[in-house]
């Protein structure tokens with residue numbers, strides 16, 4: 001069980017350290033951790049946010065536990081050298097095309113969201129975001145038009161196989177949940193979306209037990225405010241998924257508790273190879289102070305055990321330990337509490 | 353004062369009728385109303401959602417009062433014939449590149465939003481959305497790749513002059529408000545956004561009194577949930593603006609009260625030529641029943657008097673009449689009341 005550990009920038013190192021402690025306490029037979037540099041930290045050491053040796057570690061691993069990237073000192077760099085290229089590069093390099101972003105309001109934490117408690121309480125959704133296509137990875141550039149004007153351009157596209165594979169992930173997820181799938185696009189304006197919609201409808205024929213609906217992205221952004229409880233599984237492209245999944249996370253309120261999985265098609269002897277990271281960023285303002293809440297990172301490790309190692313029991317154990325710590329009032333500053341990084345790690349470890 | 357009146361589909365005719373009544377009561381000298389067909393209604397009559405005679409009326413007019421378009425019977429049509437092409441076509445045809453979408457919570461209506469009242473109460477923002485460029489109007493199509501796969505594609509782009517003109521609108525709007533402008537983009541991924549950001553920064557030099565900030569669109573979607581009160585004027589591209597302005601509208605809750613203006617550079621003898629429409633759609637489920645709330649349409653007419661005819665006083669009169677009707681408990685079904693379309697129109701008219 002080879003786990004690549006890429007802590008990255010800001011609070012990454014601190015919170016990843018607690019997740020690693022949790023994994024070590026579980027004493028999983030044959031677990032091997034291999035550290036690698038990513039983001040601004042990698043750029044400082046190697047001149048690149050995603051050095052070749054990191055890519056090699058990622059390829060050799062069965063799963064990747066990812067911290068966060070983001071570093072103001074890199075703001076002046078050309079885009080190819082900025083920290084976020086590490087995560088974009090890993091998604092592409094490992095063909096991690098399926099981003100699973102569950103959003104659920106934790107009992108007792110309804111106060112943390114800006115939504116009314118009765119609205120927030122109903123949130124229990126999963127956003128399945130495509131991660132390898134769309135306007136993210138198309139051709140792009142800046143050019144000077146014939147008349148001398150500068151123009152920035154990016155090609156948005158989806159090919160049918162790209163849509164099909166993410167649609168299958170989403171339909172299967174819907175089967176495992178309430179059997180409802182909502183596909184979000186902008187088919188009234190975009191050809192990319194029209195193709196997306198056509199292919200999702202084709203794939204739906206293989207899942208007669210799933211009830212499929214379609215929604216325009218502007219309406220989805222409205223409905224996520226009005227009544228997020230109406231959604232179960234949502235599938236959408238890379239760009240819309242970026243926006244809607246962050247919006248949904250904020251509807252939950254407790255960003256410091258939300259984890260995500262990015263999966264590909266590679267099957268290892270244990271499960272599906274994937275990358276696991278918290279939703280929150282590198283939070284440079286509190287980095288190095290022992291204040292960051294490591295729960296989302298710990299829950300990312302739980303997702304890893306579930307999806308990449310088939311260790312559902314251990315995943316549930318971690319999740320229960322986090323829930324129990326929360327129930328006992330162990331909360332980080334982000335949740336209105338005062339527990340530090342290490343204390344929260346201790347609390348989870350002691351409950352395992 | 354030539355006003356083109358395009359009622360469109362669904363509840364459009366009913367709510368536009370009340371807005372027209374309001375305009376007529378004001379007894380503005382030289383006001384001339386010219387009706388035209390748009391949307392599904394136009395397609396039924398002329399086989400096209402935006403027939404040439406409608407375009408001609410739009411060109412001849414000083415302003416356009418637009419109802420709404422959207423008709424389920426057109427779902428099977430090719431995109432070029434669907435109702436929404438009417439609004440997209442008018443924006444392009446008249447170079448209406450600046451969409452102004454104010455969002456403010458009306459006093460006493462904080463209950464209508466899903467946000468906590470203390471969060472909602474702080475909302476007072478203006479989204480300035482670019483309407484003539486971006487992935488909306490670039491080249492697009494579906495093609496079969498060499499290996500036989502279907503692909504949908506859309507070109508996203510902005511040229512510097514397109515960004516510059518909308519930036520000026522936004523900076524001037526910020527000068528007239530709190531002096532804060534937030535530009536939203538996805539410059540960490542998109543070249544289009546990088547050019548956008550570069551040009552907005554260039555234009556900022558002409559507005560030293562405006563405090564400019566930048567935010568990624570995913571973060572903006574989060575911040576609009578977490579703390580929408582932090583925003584004053586927001587400027588963004590066509591696609592992000594579509595999503596964020598609808599999200600912001602829903603944060604306000606009372607969609608039946610929100611109006612919008614789409615302006616170009618054409619100056620008539622009275623003011624800036626523009627198109628005015630409510631945020632709400634054609635609501636086919638309640639069309640023809642006299643239930644629709646015409647307030648957003650009436651407030652659109654007020655915006656029209658302000659921007660296209662320089663009649664600030666009359667605009668304020670209408671807005672005050674609507675506010676007074678609301679304060680007296682005259683509310684449509686969408687606001688939890690029971691007043692019908694006509695009764696609300698009466699209430700506003702009697703207060704003028």
Ligand SMILES: CC(C)[C@H](C(=O)O)[C@@H](O)C(=O)O
Pocket residue numbers: 084087088242540541570
């Ligand atoms: C850092 C950025 C490039 C990235 C994205 O847009 O995908 C991030 O927002 C995310 O959602 O993981």
Ligand SMILES: CC(C)[C@H](C(=O)O)[C@@H](O)C(=O)O
Pocket residue numbers: 188189218436439440594
């Ligand atoms: C109907 C549709 C094409 C349109 C858009 O996306 O611009 C609408 O959502 C809007 O915001 O006016």
